[in-house]
Amino acid sequence: MSKSMKRVQAALEAAGIAAEIRDVGQARTAQEAADSVGCTLDQIAKSIIFRAERTGDAVLFLTAGGNRVDAALASACAGEPLGKADAALIRAQTGFAIGGVAPVGHVSPIRAWLDPRLLDFDIVWAAAGTPRHVFSLDPARLPALTGAIAARFTSG
Numbered sequence: 001m002s003k004s005m006k007r008v009q010a011a012l013e014a015a016g017i018a019a020e021i022r023d024v025g026q027a028r029t030a031q032e033a034a035d036s037v038g039c040t041l042d043q044i045a046k047s048i049i050f051r052a053e054r055t056g057d058a059v060l061f062l063t064a065g066g067n068r069v070d071a072a073l074a075s076a077c078a079g080e081p082l083g084k085a086d087a088a089l090i091r092a093q094t095g096f097a098i099g100g101v102a103p104v105g106h107v108s109p110i111r112a113w114l115d116p117r118l119l120d121f122d123i124v125w126a127a128a129g130t131p132r133h134v135f136s137l138d139p140a141r142l143p144a145l146t147g148a149i150a151a152r153f154t155s156g
Helices: 003-014 030-037 071-078 087-094 116-120 139-146
Strands: 021-023 044-052 058-064 082-084 111-114 124-127 133-137
Touching (some): 044 071, 044 087, 058 071, 071 082, 071 111, 111 116, 111 139
Parallel strands (some): 044 124
Antiparallel strands (some): 044 058, 044 082
């Protein structure tokens, strides 16, 4: 098990969540992840990272698989302009590589927002620290688990 996946598992266990981490092969898209676990596209909780222009920090937007983060709405949530986060910033702040960013287990604290669409489901799936692994959980646990604030920041 990779160090990244171990951090995710430890964060889930610390929160009292006994999640099964599943190997889905290389899931490059939310649709591929959904197909591999047999759920709808919107049950995939995508971790979208932006760079906060004022602070330079990474910020996290957890969104339903079929939705796209609207940059203007996301900037309004963050209270500052947002730009593209590069792989180095994402790795430095979250500890994860692009494609495997989990909602939990980050190496540094991160401000986060949650797409309310995810709360429409009993179960959602999220990256477990690698592009090949996912875990499921009750999305109602996400706000407390991640510190994410439910807000409208998507188009889709």
